Amino acid sequence: MSRPIKLSKSRLLAFRQCPKRLWLQTYRPELAELDATASAVMASGTAVGEVFRSLYGNGVLIDDESLRDALASTREALINVPDRPIFEATFEANDVLVRVDMLAPNPDGYHLVEVKSSTSVKNYHLDDAAIQTWVAQAASIAVTRTAIAHIDNSFIYPGERQYQGLFVEESIDQQVAERLPQIMHWVRDAQAMVAGDEPSIDTGHQCHEPFACPFLAYCAPLVDGPEYPVDILPRSHRLVAALKAEGYDDLCSVPDDRLERAIHQKVWRVTRSGQAELSAAGRQIARSLPYPRYYLDFETINFPVPRWAGTRPYQQVPFQFSCHIELAPGIVAPTGFLSSDGQDPRRPFAEALIKAVNATAFTEQGVDLDPMGPVLVYNASFERSRIKELADCFPDLAEQLLAINARMVDLLPIAREHYYHPEMRGSWSLKAVLPTIGADLGYDGMAVANGRMAQEAYLEMIDPQTPFDRHCQLRESLFDYCTMDTYALLQLVEFFAKEA
Known part of the structure; x- marks a missing residue:
């Protein structure tokens, strides 16, 4: 029997967005198309993390590149400096690896914090933090509180690198507790999927939420279609869906009495005539x-x-x-x-x-x-x-x-x-x-x-x-x-x- 495939938190979250995304990341990573926006988001996240760490002057940063060294450094920090926060604390349990943004001691155990560059807690942050908590607890860490630290956009910077007040910590203990029993199922489902052939999954909402999938061009290659599809009608999601349900893909084939708004009639009229209009x-x-x-x-x-x-x-x-x-x-x-x-x-x-x-x-x-x-x-x-x-x-x-x-x-x-x-x-x-x-x-x-x-x-x-x-x-x-x-x-x- 083959050994279960090990997962990182990011890969497990990719599975949560779309199983096919994880499969492609594992076996066909060369198909990914990363845009500059994604790179900019990652860079800003790195800057946010650095500032967050600067607010805790006595913290210990686990910055080993090798997984084995990071796990060892985390164990040493927990033993040698138990009263100091640990940044990028690294744990592995149940075939899942995580790096925790901050693990800080409290009277009952540890306070786990995930740091985000957003200005509020997003739903996908909850899955993220729940996986972190689940692995840390499975690695015998007594996590008694989990929180998301996000940007407070009402903060006004006073200068001189004084960033106290930049972050707001929101406790998410209840949301994490609701997810913990499900995580083992996420892991087993992800491992089973990756062990098999490429899954067949239609494109849809998951291709864009919560993140733009880098494999979209592979999953939804450009195909021949009408030169002017009904999709170009502005601000008309429901209308477009209705027209497609009625069999209209080409805007030029839509009956004139099917469009009520003046802006849609203009787009339809000019598209059919091929002549620009300037009043x-x-x-x-x-x-x-x-x-x-x-x-x-x-x-x-x-x-x-x-x-x-x-x-x-x-x-x-x-x-x-x-x-x-x-x-x-x-x-x-x-x-x-x-x-x-x-x-x-x-x-x-x-x-x-x-x-x-x-x-x-x-x-x-x-x-x-x-x-x-x-x-x-x-x-x-x-x-x-x-x-x-x-x-x-x-x-x-x-x-x-x-x-x-x-x-x-x-x-x-x-x-x-x-x-x-x-x-x-x-x-x-x-x-x-x-x-x-x-x-x-x-x-x-x-x-x-x-x-x-x-x-x-x-x-x-x-x-x-x-x-x-x-x-x-x-x-x-x-x-x-x-x-x-x-x-x-x-x-x-x-x-x-x-x-x-």
């Missing part, structure tokens, strides 16, 4: 915008562990903006701001923004110009929220900052109401709209091509270990990306305003 009202709105026009876009960074005093966990801190100032038809002056020194960018960002959108540079040069023109953005709620936060932070700048919000014109609802092209495929995101109005407005081939890449470039740029040449290269790439965003807004308005 006369949309053209008039674009033409009536006064000069000067300020096309504006922000880039932000959000840290689970705040870096700058006065900021909160996951606060969107603006570090860059681009602004194309259209002084008159055909006369455009680009400007912008990028913080590249790693210091808190908010004050210099706010001051530069106020100067840019009031055309201060031009009035200082004696140009006769009314600076108070419209500030044009795409999806204004984001920029308005960042400006409001800056106004709250800097009362002396609040009046000027809030005046920018009052001048803001959101191009997204204008586009949604008045424009649609078949190749937008039900989306009015800027990156869906731009290719339909100009072939030169794509981001393909750019060193920084989206917001996530901009954040990664910014983090590398401000890292003191980054060589100067690389720092300059990243700075240039960030300017190119953000400048493209606002140039694209200018082109969008010009496209809307041109003669039919």
Whole structure:
């Protein structure tokens, strides 16, 4: 009889999400496609764990790479320093291996804590912590309390690496107790599944929750289907399901009386005709915008562990903006701001923004110009929220900052109401709209091509270990990306305003 297959906690959780995922991780790991988002989440989790450990100065970290050494170091720590917390305490029992974020002694035994970078306890955290507790108890550790330590997003960082108060500990003893009797069944089921052939499981909700599965491309390869499936209808999950149940997969085959909402009728009509629609009202709105026009876009960074005093966990801190100032038809002056020194960018960002959108540079040069023109953005709620936060932070700048919000014109609802092209495929995101109005407005081939890449470039740029040449290269790439965003807004308005 073959020996049972040993499992780690992460593999057991993979089984809980989808048995096929565990089988593929075990036998076909080369099929996994890990995206940059997953890597970023892991990196932020590592940073959160390091800060959590720093709050317990006398703790013992088990950092052995080898499993055997980690198990031995954990046993030694339990014997030699029984009054100190142990980080990454390693246990193996019932063919399952776990590493516990923190095991701290208490009067009755031990307090087990799992540290998470989220701002609340998630349902999948409960399975995670229950497995940890079950293995530790099976390894003769008297775990009398289990908790999740998560980020408190109301925490305001005072600076000087003072992170007391960053975490909230929530006891989950009851939820763990409910799961403990089930875990042996999870283990045996997982072992039986892995010992057999690849399971046949249809794709579904489990492919995306609680995590995006790296094997989705293998399990659900692209297949030939309609060029414009009914799935492109925006905000219509129930309608799409009903249409598919009635046998309609191709949007072009759906009867016209089956769609009630105007936005769905527009998508259906334009898709069937193959011709883009831009309303006369949309053209008039674009033409009536006064000069000067300020096309504006922000880039932000959000840290689970705040870096700058006065900021909160996951606060969107603006570090860059681009602004194309259209002084008159055909006369455009680009400007912008990028913080590249790693210091808190908010004050210099706010001051530069106020100067840019009031055309201060031009009035200082004696140009006769009314600076108070419209500030044009795409999806204004984001920029308005960042400006409001800056106004709250800097009362002396609040009046000027809030005046920018009052001048803001959101191009997204204008586009949604008045424009649609078949190749937008039900989306009015800027990156869906731009290719339909100009072939030169794509981001393909750019060193920084989206917001996530901009954040990664910014983090590398401000890292003191980054060589100067690389720092300059990243700075240039960030300017190119953000400048493209606002140039694209200018082109969008010009496209809307041109003669039919």
